[in-house]
Amino acid sequence: MRARAAIAAKTLRTDRWWLAPLITVVGLSAWVIYATVRVFMHDFYWVADYHYLTPFYSPCVTERCVEGASHFGSFLPGWWIIPDAALTLPFLLLFRLTCYYYRKAYYRSFWLSPPACAVPDGHDSYSGETRFPLLGQNLHRYFFYAAAIISLINTWDAIYAFHSPEGFGFGLGNVILLVNVVMLWAYTISCHSCRHIIGGRLKHFSKHPVRYKAWTAVSWLNVRHMQLAWITLGTLAFTDFYVMAIAANWFNDLRFIN
Amino acid sequence: MGTDPQQAAGKPAAKRQFRIWRGDETGGDLQDYTVEVNEGEVVLDVIHRLQATEAPDLACRWNCKAGKCGSCSMEINGKPRLGCMTRMSTFEEAETVTVTPLRTFPVIRDLVTDVSFNYEKARETPAFAPPADVAPGDYRMQQIDVERSQEFRKCIECFLCQNVCHVIRDHDENKPAFSGPRFFIRASELDMHPLDTRTDRKEYAQSEMGLGFCNITKCCTEVCPEHIKITDNGIIPMKERVVDRRYDPLVWLGNKIFRRGQVPQTSATSGHSSGAVTSGAAHGGVHSHAGGSHDSGAERQAQQGVNWQREVPHPTAPAVDSSGKLPLTELTFDRAAAPSPFGDDVEFPLPAEHLNFAHPQQDEPKH
Structure with a gap:
Protein backbone atom coordinates (compact mmCIF):
# COMPACT_ATOMS: atom_id res chain seq x y z
CA MET A 1 0.00 0.00 0.00
CA ARG A 2 1.49 3.28 -1.10
CA ALA A 3 1.46 6.29 1.22
CA ARG A 4 -0.29 9.59 0.66
CA ALA A 5 1.68 12.74 -0.06
CA ALA A 6 3.18 14.04 3.18
CA ILE A 7 1.69 17.53 3.28
CA ALA A 8 2.20 19.21 6.63
CA ALA A 9 -0.59 21.81 6.51
CA LYS A 10 -4.04 20.48 7.43
CA THR A 11 -5.58 22.67 4.79
CA LEU A 12 -3.98 24.98 2.26
CA ARG A 13 -7.15 26.90 1.54
CA THR A 14 -6.49 30.63 1.55
CA ASP A 15 -10.08 31.90 1.27
CA ARG A 16 -12.39 32.57 4.20
CA TRP A 17 -13.82 29.04 4.31
CA TRP A 18 -14.79 29.48 7.97
CA LEU A 19 -17.21 32.32 7.24
CA ALA A 20 -20.15 30.25 5.92
CA PRO A 21 -20.19 27.78 8.85
CA LEU A 22 -19.82 30.69 11.28
CA ILE A 23 -22.84 32.49 9.80
CA THR A 24 -24.81 29.26 9.97
CA VAL A 25 -23.97 28.74 13.65
CA VAL A 26 -24.92 32.32 14.52
CA GLY A 27 -28.12 32.28 12.44
CA LEU A 28 -29.43 28.91 13.59
CA SER A 29 -28.49 29.50 17.24
CA ALA A 30 -30.23 32.88 17.30
CA TRP A 31 -33.37 31.39 15.81
CA VAL A 32 -33.44 28.41 18.19
CA ILE A 33 -32.98 30.69 21.22
CA TYR A 34 -35.77 33.02 20.07
CA ALA A 35 -38.11 30.09 19.33
CA THR A 36 -37.41 28.40 22.67
CA VAL A 37 -38.12 31.59 24.60
CA ARG A 38 -41.35 32.16 22.71
CA VAL A 39 -42.61 28.57 23.00
CA PHE A 40 -42.22 28.58 26.79
CA MET A 41 -43.55 32.12 27.23
CA HIS A 42 -47.12 30.76 27.01
CA ASP A 43 -48.46 34.25 26.32
CA PHE A 44 -49.02 36.87 23.59
CA TYR A 45 -49.84 34.32 20.91
CA TRP A 46 -53.41 35.26 20.06
CA VAL A 47 -55.02 38.55 19.02
CA ALA A 48 -58.71 38.06 19.79
CA ASP A 49 -59.95 41.07 17.82
CA TYR A 50 -58.35 40.02 14.54
CA HIS A 51 -57.97 36.25 15.11
CA TYR A 52 -54.22 36.42 14.61
CA LEU A 53 -52.58 33.22 15.85
CA THR A 54 -48.81 32.82 15.75
CA PRO A 55 -47.54 29.66 13.97
CA PHE A 56 -45.61 28.75 17.15
CA TYR A 57 -48.92 28.09 18.95
CA SER A 58 -50.97 26.59 16.16
CA PRO A 59 -53.02 24.63 16.97
CA CYS A 60 -53.11 25.38 20.67
CA VAL A 61 -54.00 22.15 22.51
CA THR A 62 -53.29 22.63 26.23
CA GLU A 63 -55.73 23.58 29.01
CA ARG A 64 -54.02 26.95 29.19
CA CYS A 65 -55.09 27.95 25.67
CA VAL A 66 -57.46 30.83 25.21
CA GLU A 67 -60.68 30.22 23.38
CA GLY A 68 -60.41 30.81 19.65
CA ALA A 69 -56.79 29.75 19.46
CA SER A 70 -57.61 26.10 20.01
CA HIS A 71 -59.54 24.78 17.03
CA PHE A 72 -58.74 21.17 17.90
CA GLY A 73 -59.76 21.34 21.57
CA SER A 74 -57.51 21.70 24.60
CA PHE A 75 -56.86 18.23 25.91
CA LEU A 76 -53.28 18.37 27.22
CA PRO A 77 -52.42 19.48 30.78
CA GLY A 78 -51.17 23.02 31.21
CA TRP A 79 -47.71 22.31 32.63
CA TRP A 80 -45.19 24.93 31.62
CA ILE A 81 -42.91 22.28 30.13
CA ILE A 82 -45.51 21.28 27.54
CA PRO A 83 -45.52 23.59 24.52
CA ASP A 84 -49.00 24.81 23.71
CA ALA A 85 -48.65 23.47 20.16
CA ALA A 86 -47.36 20.13 21.44
CA LEU A 87 -48.93 18.19 18.57
CA THR A 88 -47.22 20.07 15.76
CA LEU A 89 -43.95 21.56 17.01
CA PRO A 90 -42.11 18.23 17.47
CA PHE A 91 -42.91 17.22 13.89
CA LEU A 92 -41.90 20.59 12.49
CA LEU A 93 -38.66 20.41 14.44
CA LEU A 94 -37.96 16.89 13.18
CA PHE A 95 -38.90 17.88 9.61
CA ARG A 96 -36.25 20.57 9.65
CA LEU A 97 -33.76 18.49 11.60
CA THR A 98 -33.86 15.72 9.00
CA CYS A 99 -34.10 18.09 6.00
CA TYR A 100 -31.35 17.45 3.46
CA TYR A 101 -30.38 21.13 3.47
CA TYR A 102 -30.26 21.56 7.25
CA ARG A 103 -28.30 18.34 7.51
CA LYS A 104 -25.62 19.82 5.30
CA ALA A 105 -25.74 23.06 7.31
CA TYR A 106 -25.36 21.58 10.78
CA TYR A 107 -23.04 18.73 9.87
CA ARG A 108 -20.69 21.34 8.51
CA SER A 109 -21.08 24.13 11.02
CA PHE A 110 -21.96 22.47 14.36
CA TRP A 111 -20.45 19.03 13.91
CA LEU A 112 -17.46 20.09 11.75
CA SER A 113 -17.77 16.99 9.64
CA PRO A 114 -16.30 18.57 7.55
CA PRO A 115 -16.36 22.33 8.37
CA ALA A 116 -15.71 23.14 4.69
CA CYS A 117 -14.60 21.29 1.58
CA ALA A 118 -11.00 20.05 1.74
CA VAL A 119 -10.78 21.12 5.40
CA PRO A 120 -10.22 18.16 7.74
CA ASP A 121 -13.05 16.56 9.66
CA GLY A 122 -13.08 17.52 13.34
CA HIS A 123 -13.46 13.89 14.44
CA ASP A 124 -11.20 10.85 14.52
CA SER A 125 -13.71 8.32 13.32
CA TYR A 126 -16.72 8.59 11.06
CA SER A 127 -19.63 6.29 10.31
CA GLY A 128 -21.98 8.80 8.67
CA GLU A 129 -25.63 7.90 8.54
CA THR A 130 -25.07 4.16 8.63
CA ARG A 131 -26.14 3.50 12.23
CA PHE A 132 -28.37 4.73 15.05
CA PRO A 133 -29.10 7.57 15.74
CA LEU A 134 -28.21 9.17 12.39
CA LEU A 135 -29.80 6.28 10.53
CA GLY A 136 -33.02 7.99 11.62
CA GLN A 137 -32.41 10.71 9.02
CA ASN A 138 -34.14 8.31 6.64
CA LEU A 139 -37.41 9.16 8.41
CA HIS A 140 -37.43 12.55 6.69
CA ARG A 141 -40.30 11.42 4.49
CA TYR A 142 -42.65 10.78 7.43
CA PHE A 143 -41.97 14.25 8.75
CA PHE A 144 -42.61 15.65 5.30
CA TYR A 145 -46.08 14.09 5.34
CA ALA A 146 -46.66 15.61 8.79
CA ALA A 147 -45.37 19.02 7.68
CA ALA A 148 -47.74 19.01 4.71
CA ILE A 149 -50.69 18.48 7.08
CA ILE A 150 -49.41 21.21 9.41
CA SER A 151 -49.12 23.57 6.44
CA LEU A 152 -52.84 23.00 5.87
CA ILE A 153 -53.53 24.02 9.48
CA ASN A 154 -51.38 27.14 9.05
CA THR A 155 -53.28 27.96 5.86
CA TRP A 156 -56.53 27.71 7.79
CA ASP A 157 -55.10 30.06 10.46
CA ALA A 158 -54.23 32.62 7.79
CA ILE A 159 -57.73 32.48 6.26
CA TYR A 160 -59.46 32.51 9.67
CA ALA A 161 -57.58 35.71 10.48
CA PHE A 162 -59.54 37.82 7.95
CA HIS A 163 -61.62 39.03 10.85
CA SER A 164 -62.42 42.05 12.94
CA PRO A 165 -64.95 42.74 15.71
CA GLU A 166 -67.28 44.00 12.94
CA GLY A 167 -67.00 40.79 10.91
CA PHE A 168 -64.64 40.71 7.92
CA GLY A 169 -61.35 42.49 8.41
CA PHE A 170 -58.01 42.91 6.67
CA GLY A 171 -54.80 44.40 8.05
CA LEU A 172 -51.02 44.27 7.77
CA GLY A 173 -51.04 41.21 10.05
CA ASN A 174 -52.99 39.32 7.39
CA VAL A 175 -50.38 40.13 4.77
CA ILE A 176 -47.64 38.87 7.10
CA LEU A 177 -49.54 35.67 7.93
CA LEU A 178 -50.22 35.04 4.22
CA VAL A 179 -46.64 35.60 3.12
CA ASN A 180 -45.51 33.26 5.88
CA VAL A 181 -47.91 30.54 4.76
CA VAL A 182 -46.95 30.86 1.10
CA MET A 183 -43.29 30.58 2.03
CA LEU A 184 -43.97 27.60 4.30
CA TRP A 185 -45.71 25.83 1.42
CA ALA A 186 -42.84 26.65 -0.91
CA TYR A 187 -40.33 25.27 1.59
CA THR A 188 -42.41 22.14 2.26
CA ILE A 189 -43.06 21.39 -1.41
CA SER A 190 -39.45 22.02 -2.42
CA CYS A 191 -38.36 19.22 -0.05
CA HIS A 192 -36.19 16.50 -1.62
CA SER A 193 -38.54 13.80 -0.32
CA CYS A 194 -41.49 15.57 -1.96
CA ARG A 195 -39.56 15.77 -5.23
CA HIS A 196 -38.99 12.05 -5.03
CA ILE A 197 -42.59 11.14 -4.16
CA ILE A 198 -44.07 13.44 -6.82
CA GLY A 199 -42.12 11.94 -9.68
CA GLY A 200 -38.48 11.27 -8.88
CA ARG A 201 -39.17 7.63 -8.06
CA LEU A 202 -40.50 6.90 -11.56
CA LYS A 203 -38.39 5.11 -14.10
CA HIS A 204 -40.42 6.16 -17.14
CA PHE A 205 -41.47 9.82 -17.16
CA SER A 206 -43.01 9.31 -20.61
CA LYS A 207 -45.70 7.07 -19.08
CA HIS A 208 -46.64 9.66 -16.44
CA PRO A 209 -46.85 13.07 -18.16
CA VAL A 210 -48.72 14.79 -15.30
CA ARG A 211 -46.31 13.60 -12.65
CA TYR A 212 -43.42 14.56 -14.91
CA LYS A 213 -44.78 18.13 -15.09
CA ALA A 214 -45.23 18.19 -11.32
CA TRP A 215 -41.72 16.81 -10.84
CA THR A 216 -40.33 19.52 -13.12
CA ALA A 217 -42.09 22.21 -11.06
CA VAL A 218 -40.92 20.76 -7.74
CA SER A 219 -37.40 20.44 -9.14
CA TRP A 220 -37.46 24.15 -9.97
CA LEU A 221 -38.38 24.92 -6.36
CA ASN A 222 -36.00 22.28 -5.00
CA VAL A 223 -33.01 24.16 -6.42
CA ARG A 224 -34.04 26.98 -4.05
CA HIS A 225 -34.52 24.74 -1.01
CA MET A 226 -31.66 26.34 0.91
CA GLN A 227 -32.93 29.87 0.32
CA LEU A 228 -36.46 28.81 1.28
CA ALA A 229 -35.14 27.13 4.44
CA TRP A 230 -33.65 30.45 5.58
CA ILE A 231 -36.54 32.59 4.31
CA THR A 232 -39.06 30.53 6.28
CA LEU A 233 -36.98 30.81 9.45
CA GLY A 234 -37.17 34.56 8.91
CA THR A 235 -40.89 34.70 8.13
CA LEU A 236 -41.75 32.39 11.05
CA ALA A 237 -39.84 34.51 13.55
CA PHE A 238 -41.13 37.76 12.08
CA THR A 239 -44.76 36.58 12.00
CA ASP A 240 -44.49 35.41 15.58
CA PHE A 241 -42.88 38.66 16.66
CA TYR A 242 -45.56 40.73 14.93
CA VAL A 243 -48.40 38.76 16.57
CA MET A 244 -46.63 39.03 19.93
CA ALA A 245 -46.27 42.78 19.52
CA ILE A 246 -49.95 43.25 18.63
CA ALA A 247 -51.09 40.89 21.41
CA ALA A 248 -48.93 42.70 23.96
CA ASN A 249 -50.15 46.09 22.70
CA TRP A 250 -46.64 47.31 21.86
CA PHE A 251 -48.15 48.87 18.74
CA ASN A 252 -51.39 48.66 16.81
CA ASP A 253 -52.05 46.63 13.70
CA LEU A 254 -52.23 48.67 10.51
CA ARG A 255 -55.79 48.02 9.31
CA PHE A 256 -56.82 48.35 5.65
CA ILE A 257 -60.46 47.21 6.07
CA ASN A 258 -62.21 47.29 9.47
CA MET B 1 5.12 28.36 -25.88
CA GLY B 2 7.51 28.98 -28.73
CA THR B 3 6.18 32.46 -29.41
CA ASP B 4 7.40 35.55 -27.67
CA PRO B 5 5.12 35.90 -24.63
CA GLN B 6 5.19 39.69 -24.91
CA GLN B 7 3.81 39.39 -28.41
CA ALA B 8 1.28 36.65 -27.66
CA ALA B 9 -0.40 38.42 -24.78
CA GLY B 10 -1.73 41.92 -24.39
CA LYS B 11 0.16 42.55 -21.17
CA PRO B 12 3.85 41.89 -20.59
CA ALA B 13 4.68 38.67 -18.77
CA ALA B 14 4.90 38.94 -14.99
CA LYS B 15 6.82 36.87 -12.49
CA ARG B 16 4.59 35.02 -10.05
CA GLN B 17 5.27 32.98 -6.92
CA PHE B 18 4.45 29.26 -6.90
CA ARG B 19 4.79 26.61 -4.19
CA ILE B 20 4.65 23.08 -5.53
CA TRP B 21 4.76 19.85 -3.57
CA ARG B 22 7.72 17.76 -4.71
CA GLY B 23 8.37 14.26 -3.47
CA ASP B 24 7.16 10.68 -3.49
CA GLU B 25 5.83 8.10 -1.07
CA THR B 26 8.91 8.35 1.11
CA GLY B 27 8.30 12.04 1.76
CA GLY B 28 8.46 15.46 0.23
CA ASP B 29 7.81 19.14 0.79
CA LEU B 30 6.59 22.36 -0.79
CA GLN B 31 9.22 24.01 -2.97
CA ASP B 32 9.22 27.63 -4.06
CA TYR B 33 9.42 28.70 -7.69
CA THR B 34 9.28 32.08 -9.36
CA VAL B 35 7.87 31.69 -12.81
CA GLU B 36 6.71 33.79 -15.71
CA VAL B 37 2.94 34.04 -16.26
CA ASN B 38 1.26 35.53 -19.32
CA GLU B 39 -2.23 36.85 -19.76
CA GLY B 40 -4.82 34.14 -20.40
CA GLU B 41 -2.77 31.29 -18.97
CA VAL B 42 -3.98 28.54 -16.65
CA VAL B 43 -2.15 26.77 -13.84
CA LEU B 44 -1.28 23.82 -16.08
CA ASP B 45 0.45 26.18 -18.53
CA VAL B 46 2.63 27.42 -15.71
CA ILE B 47 3.49 23.88 -14.67
CA HIS B 48 4.50 23.15 -18.26
CA ARG B 49 6.69 26.26 -18.25
CA LEU B 50 8.36 25.03 -15.07
CA GLN B 51 8.99 21.67 -16.72
CA ALA B 52 10.50 23.47 -19.69
CA THR B 53 12.73 25.67 -17.55
CA GLU B 54 13.88 25.08 -14.00
CA ALA B 55 12.11 21.82 -13.01
CA PRO B 56 12.33 19.39 -15.94
CA ASP B 57 11.75 16.43 -13.61
CA LEU B 58 8.46 17.75 -12.18
CA ALA B 59 5.88 14.96 -12.63
CA CYS B 60 2.36 15.94 -13.64
CA ARG B 61 -0.42 14.01 -15.36
CA TRP B 62 -2.19 15.86 -18.17
CA ASN B 63 -3.71 15.24 -21.53
CA CYS B 64 -6.35 17.37 -23.25
CA LYS B 65 -5.86 20.86 -21.70
CA ALA B 66 -9.57 21.45 -22.28
CA GLY B 67 -11.26 20.15 -19.14
CA LYS B 68 -12.51 17.01 -20.81
CA CYS B 69 -10.03 14.25 -20.02
CA GLY B 70 -9.95 14.58 -16.23
CA SER B 71 -6.20 13.95 -15.98
CA CYS B 72 -4.79 17.13 -14.43
CA SER B 73 -6.66 16.93 -11.11
CA MET B 74 -4.64 18.65 -8.39
CA GLU B 75 -5.17 20.86 -5.36
CA ILE B 76 -4.63 24.53 -6.03
CA ASN B 77 -4.53 26.75 -2.95
CA GLY B 78 -6.03 23.85 -1.06
CA LYS B 79 -8.99 23.41 -3.39
CA PRO B 80 -9.38 20.36 -5.61
CA ARG B 81 -9.34 21.72 -9.18
CA LEU B 82 -8.40 20.84 -12.74
CA GLY B 83 -5.07 22.50 -13.53
CA CYS B 84 -6.18 23.24 -17.08
CA MET B 85 -9.39 24.97 -15.99
CA THR B 86 -7.96 27.22 -13.27
CA ARG B 87 -7.14 30.59 -14.76
CA MET B 88 -4.20 32.53 -13.38
CA SER B 89 -6.37 35.67 -13.54
CA THR B 90 -8.42 34.33 -10.61
CA PHE B 91 -5.47 34.95 -8.28
CA GLU B 92 -4.13 38.25 -7.00
CA GLU B 93 -0.91 39.47 -8.65
CA ALA B 94 1.06 39.13 -5.42
CA GLU B 95 -0.57 35.88 -4.33
CA THR B 96 1.52 32.73 -3.96
CA VAL B 97 -0.18 29.82 -5.68
CA THR B 98 0.23 26.51 -3.86
CA VAL B 99 -0.13 23.33 -5.90
CA THR B 100 -0.27 19.90 -4.24
CA PRO B 101 -1.24 16.41 -5.37
CA LEU B 102 -4.65 14.93 -4.51
CA ARG B 103 -4.57 14.10 -0.81
CA THR B 104 -6.92 11.15 -0.73
CA PHE B 105 -4.91 8.85 -2.98
CA PRO B 106 -1.37 7.48 -2.60
CA VAL B 107 1.24 9.64 -4.26
CA ILE B 108 3.47 8.25 -7.01
CA ARG B 109 5.59 11.32 -7.58
CA ASP B 110 5.12 15.09 -7.30
CA LEU B 111 1.61 15.85 -8.59
CA VAL B 112 0.87 12.32 -9.81
CA THR B 113 -1.23 10.07 -7.59
CA ASP B 114 -2.30 6.46 -7.88
CA VAL B 115 -6.06 6.58 -8.41
CA ARG B 259 -49.32 -5.93 -5.97
CA ARG B 260 -46.51 -4.09 -7.64
CA GLY B 261 -42.80 -3.93 -7.03
CA GLN B 262 -42.39 -7.56 -5.98
CA VAL B 263 -38.72 -7.73 -5.15
CA PRO B 264 -36.88 -10.88 -6.13
CA GLN B 265 -34.12 -12.04 -3.80
CA THR B 266 -30.82 -10.73 -5.05
CA SER B 267 -27.20 -11.07 -4.19
CA ALA B 268 -27.40 -7.77 -2.32
CA THR B 269 -30.50 -8.65 -0.28
CA SER B 270 -29.54 -12.19 0.50
CA GLY B 271 -26.75 -11.19 2.82
CA HIS B 272 -23.67 -11.95 0.80
CA SER B 273 -20.94 -9.52 1.64
CA SER B 274 -18.29 -9.69 -1.06
CA GLY B 275 -17.46 -6.33 -2.53
CA ALA B 276 -17.07 -7.53 -6.08
CA VAL B 277 -19.90 -8.67 -8.29
CA THR B 278 -19.82 -10.78 -11.35
CA SER B 279 -20.19 -8.92 -14.57
CA GLY B 280 -23.73 -8.07 -15.62
CA ALA B 281 -22.87 -9.02 -19.18
CA ALA B 282 -23.02 -12.78 -18.88
CA HIS B 283 -24.03 -13.36 -22.45
CA GLY B 284 -23.32 -17.07 -22.72
CA GLY B 285 -21.47 -18.02 -25.85
CA VAL B 286 -22.04 -14.94 -28.00
CA HIS B 287 -19.44 -12.44 -28.94
CA SER B 288 -20.59 -9.87 -31.38
CA HIS B 289 -17.27 -8.65 -32.67
CA ALA B 290 -15.36 -11.36 -34.39
CA GLY B 291 -15.49 -14.46 -36.52
CA GLY B 292 -18.20 -16.22 -38.55
CA SER B 293 -21.32 -17.84 -37.11
CA HIS B 294 -22.22 -21.52 -36.98
CA ASP B 295 -25.92 -20.72 -37.49
CA SER B 296 -26.60 -20.80 -41.22
CA GLY B 297 -29.92 -18.89 -40.86
CA ALA B 298 -28.29 -16.07 -38.95
CA GLU B 299 -25.41 -16.14 -41.39
CA ARG B 300 -27.76 -15.68 -44.37
CA GLN B 301 -29.55 -12.86 -42.57
CA ALA B 302 -26.24 -11.23 -41.81
CA GLN B 303 -25.45 -11.22 -45.48
CA GLN B 304 -28.64 -9.22 -46.08
CA GLY B 305 -27.84 -6.46 -43.63
CA VAL B 306 -27.52 -6.12 -39.87
CA ASN B 307 -28.04 -9.05 -37.59
CA TRP B 308 -27.04 -8.44 -34.02
CA GLN B 309 -27.84 -12.00 -32.98
CA ARG B 310 -25.34 -13.52 -35.39
CA GLU B 311 -23.39 -16.03 -33.37
CA VAL B 312 -19.68 -15.72 -33.59
CA PRO B 313 -17.04 -17.83 -31.87
CA HIS B 314 -15.30 -16.62 -28.71
CA PRO B 315 -12.03 -14.83 -29.07
CA THR B 316 -9.31 -15.85 -26.62
CA ALA B 317 -9.88 -14.60 -23.11
CA PRO B 318 -8.20 -11.32 -22.17
CA ALA B 319 -4.99 -11.45 -20.18
CA VAL B 320 -5.80 -11.17 -16.50
CA ASP B 321 -3.73 -10.75 -13.39
CA SER B 322 -3.56 -12.93 -10.27
CA SER B 323 -7.00 -11.74 -9.11
CA GLY B 324 -8.55 -13.08 -12.32
CA LYS B 325 -9.35 -9.59 -13.57
CA LEU B 326 -7.95 -7.13 -16.05
CA PRO B 327 -5.13 -5.24 -14.37
CA LEU B 328 -6.07 -1.71 -13.41
CA THR B 329 -2.98 -0.04 -14.76
CA GLU B 330 0.16 -0.91 -16.61
CA LEU B 331 2.04 -0.17 -13.41
CA THR B 332 0.59 -3.22 -11.68
CA PHE B 333 0.89 -5.68 -14.58
CA ASP B 334 3.71 -7.86 -15.81
CA ARG B 335 3.40 -7.02 -19.52
CA ALA B 336 4.13 -3.92 -21.50
CA ALA B 337 1.15 -1.89 -22.70
CA ALA B 338 -2.44 -2.29 -21.59
CA PRO B 339 -4.05 -5.68 -22.21
CA SER B 340 -7.01 -5.81 -24.57
CA PRO B 341 -10.33 -6.44 -22.85
CA PHE B 342 -11.52 -7.99 -26.13
CA GLY B 343 -8.94 -10.78 -26.24
CA ASP B 344 -5.51 -10.65 -27.83
CA ASP B 345 -6.56 -12.30 -31.11
CA VAL B 346 -9.06 -9.54 -31.93
CA GLU B 347 -7.69 -6.79 -34.11
CA PHE B 348 -9.04 -3.32 -34.75
CA PRO B 349 -10.38 -2.24 -37.13
CA LEU B 350 -12.31 -5.49 -37.35
CA PRO B 351 -12.07 -7.27 -40.70
CA ALA B 352 -15.15 -6.31 -42.76
CA GLU B 353 -16.32 -9.92 -43.19
CA HIS B 354 -16.50 -10.35 -39.41
CA LEU B 355 -18.87 -7.48 -38.79
CA ASN B 356 -22.54 -7.87 -38.02
CA PHE B 357 -23.29 -5.59 -40.93
CA ALA B 358 -22.95 -6.70 -44.49
CA HIS B 359 -23.25 -4.27 -47.36
CA PRO B 360 -25.72 -5.63 -49.98
CA GLN B 361 -23.15 -5.24 -52.73
CA GLN B 362 -20.07 -6.19 -50.77
CA ASP B 363 -19.28 -9.19 -52.93
CA GLU B 364 -19.37 -7.25 -56.20
CA PRO B 365 -15.96 -6.36 -57.62
CA LYS B 366 -14.63 -2.93 -56.65
CA HIS B 367 -13.79 -0.42 -59.34
Missing part, protein backbone atom coordinates in the same frame (compact mmCIF):
# COMPACT_ATOMS: atom_id res chain seq x y z
CA SER B 116 -6.51 2.79 -8.63
CA PHE B 117 -9.03 2.98 -5.77
CA ASN B 118 -11.51 4.45 -8.22
CA TYR B 119 -10.97 1.79 -10.85
CA GLU B 120 -11.44 -0.91 -8.24
CA LYS B 121 -14.72 0.66 -7.18
CA ALA B 122 -15.75 0.97 -10.83
CA ARG B 123 -15.15 -2.72 -11.31
CA GLU B 124 -17.28 -3.57 -8.26
CA THR B 125 -20.23 -1.50 -9.53
CA PRO B 126 -22.74 -3.74 -11.36
CA ALA B 127 -22.79 -2.99 -15.09
CA PHE B 128 -25.72 -1.91 -17.26
CA ALA B 129 -28.16 -4.82 -17.52
CA PRO B 130 -30.39 -4.47 -20.60
CA PRO B 131 -33.48 -6.63 -21.07
CA ALA B 132 -32.54 -10.14 -22.16
CA ASP B 133 -35.03 -10.23 -25.02
CA VAL B 134 -33.90 -7.01 -26.73
CA ALA B 135 -30.85 -7.27 -28.95
CA PRO B 136 -28.21 -4.53 -28.87
CA GLY B 137 -29.14 -2.16 -31.65
CA ASP B 138 -32.84 -2.61 -30.94
CA TYR B 139 -32.76 -0.49 -27.78
CA ARG B 140 -35.42 2.20 -27.94
CA MET B 141 -36.14 4.80 -25.28
CA GLN B 142 -37.66 8.24 -25.00
CA GLN B 143 -35.53 11.29 -24.42
CA ILE B 144 -37.36 12.41 -21.25
CA ASP B 145 -36.86 8.95 -19.75
CA VAL B 146 -33.12 8.90 -20.29
CA GLU B 147 -32.45 12.60 -19.59
CA ARG B 148 -31.62 12.21 -15.91
CA SER B 149 -29.13 9.43 -16.65
CA GLN B 150 -27.50 11.60 -19.30
CA GLU B 151 -26.55 14.29 -16.80
CA PHE B 152 -24.31 11.76 -15.07
CA ARG B 153 -22.77 10.70 -18.38
CA LYS B 154 -21.05 14.10 -18.47
CA CYS B 155 -18.67 12.76 -15.82
CA ILE B 156 -15.06 12.96 -17.02
CA GLU B 157 -13.74 10.83 -14.15
CA CYS B 158 -11.32 13.44 -12.84
CA PHE B 159 -12.07 11.99 -9.35
CA LEU B 160 -12.10 15.42 -7.72
CA CYS B 161 -15.34 14.41 -6.00
CA GLN B 162 -13.74 11.21 -4.73
CA ASN B 163 -10.76 13.24 -3.54
CA VAL B 164 -12.74 15.91 -1.69
CA CYS B 165 -15.19 13.53 0.00
CA HIS B 166 -14.32 13.63 3.69
CA VAL B 167 -15.60 10.08 4.21
CA ILE B 168 -12.38 8.74 2.70
CA ARG B 169 -10.24 11.89 2.59
CA ASP B 170 -10.16 12.16 6.37
CA HIS B 171 -10.89 8.51 7.21
CA ASP B 172 -8.82 6.16 5.10
CA GLU B 173 -10.29 3.18 6.95
CA ASN B 174 -13.64 3.76 5.20
CA LYS B 175 -12.20 3.05 1.76
CA PRO B 176 -13.16 -0.64 1.57
CA ALA B 177 -16.78 0.09 2.51
CA PHE B 178 -17.34 3.29 0.54
CA SER B 179 -17.51 3.68 -3.22
CA GLY B 180 -17.73 7.48 -3.33
CA PRO B 181 -19.79 10.10 -5.16
CA ARG B 182 -18.62 9.17 -8.64
CA PHE B 183 -20.02 5.68 -8.23
CA PHE B 184 -23.17 6.81 -6.48
CA ILE B 185 -24.07 8.77 -9.61
CA ARG B 186 -23.19 5.69 -11.63
CA ALA B 187 -25.65 3.71 -9.49
CA SER B 188 -28.31 6.44 -9.90
CA GLU B 189 -27.67 6.64 -13.62
CA LEU B 190 -28.36 2.95 -14.03
CA ASP B 191 -31.23 2.81 -11.55
CA MET B 192 -32.94 5.66 -13.44
CA HIS B 193 -32.11 4.19 -16.84
CA PRO B 194 -35.28 3.20 -18.73
CA LEU B 195 -33.75 0.00 -20.10
CA ASP B 196 -31.88 -1.24 -17.05
CA THR B 197 -33.47 -4.35 -15.61
CA ARG B 198 -31.57 -4.87 -12.38
CA THR B 199 -33.91 -4.45 -9.43
CA ASP B 200 -31.33 -4.66 -6.65
CA ARG B 201 -29.39 -1.46 -7.30
CA LYS B 202 -30.90 0.35 -4.32
CA GLU B 203 -30.10 -2.44 -1.89
CA TYR B 204 -26.69 -2.78 -3.46
CA ALA B 205 -25.96 0.94 -3.10
CA GLN B 206 -26.90 0.85 0.56
CA SER B 207 -25.30 -2.42 1.62
CA GLU B 208 -22.23 -2.71 -0.64
CA MET B 209 -21.39 0.81 -1.86
CA GLY B 210 -21.78 2.54 1.51
CA LEU B 211 -24.41 5.09 0.50
CA GLY B 212 -25.24 5.54 4.19
CA PHE B 213 -21.79 7.00 4.87
CA CYS B 214 -22.67 10.08 2.85
CA ASN B 215 -23.85 12.94 5.05
CA ILE B 216 -24.73 15.11 2.05
CA THR B 217 -22.36 17.98 2.86
CA LYS B 218 -22.19 18.57 -0.89
CA CYS B 219 -18.46 19.04 -1.41
CA CYS B 220 -18.61 16.65 -4.38
CA THR B 221 -21.07 19.00 -6.09
CA GLU B 222 -18.92 22.02 -5.21
CA VAL B 223 -15.80 20.69 -6.90
CA CYS B 224 -17.35 19.01 -9.97
CA PRO B 225 -15.81 20.66 -13.08
CA GLU B 226 -18.71 19.38 -15.20
CA HIS B 227 -21.21 20.98 -12.80
CA ILE B 228 -23.08 17.73 -12.30
CA LYS B 229 -25.54 18.13 -9.42
CA ILE B 230 -24.09 15.03 -7.79
CA THR B 231 -25.86 15.42 -4.45
CA ASP B 232 -29.26 16.81 -5.45
CA ASN B 233 -29.79 14.74 -8.58
CA GLY B 234 -27.78 11.63 -7.83
CA ILE B 235 -27.14 10.83 -4.19
CA ILE B 236 -30.31 12.21 -2.57
CA PRO B 237 -32.64 10.54 -5.13
CA MET B 238 -30.73 7.31 -4.52
CA LYS B 239 -31.13 7.72 -0.75
CA GLU B 240 -34.84 8.32 -1.29
CA ARG B 241 -35.09 5.19 -3.44
CA VAL B 242 -33.50 3.24 -0.62
CA VAL B 243 -36.08 4.74 1.76
CA ASP B 244 -38.82 3.56 -0.66
CA ARG B 245 -37.60 0.01 -0.32
CA ARG B 246 -36.80 -0.01 3.34
CA TYR B 247 -38.62 2.59 5.37
CA ASP B 248 -41.74 4.11 3.74
CA PRO B 249 -45.10 2.80 5.08
CA LEU B 250 -47.23 4.38 2.33
CA VAL B 251 -45.14 2.84 -0.43
CA TRP B 252 -45.33 -0.49 1.37
CA LEU B 253 -49.13 -0.21 1.61
CA GLY B 254 -49.43 0.83 -2.06
CA ASN B 255 -47.30 -2.11 -3.13
CA LYS B 256 -49.45 -4.47 -1.05
CA ILE B 257 -52.72 -3.14 -2.49
CA PHE B 258 -51.65 -2.90 -6.13
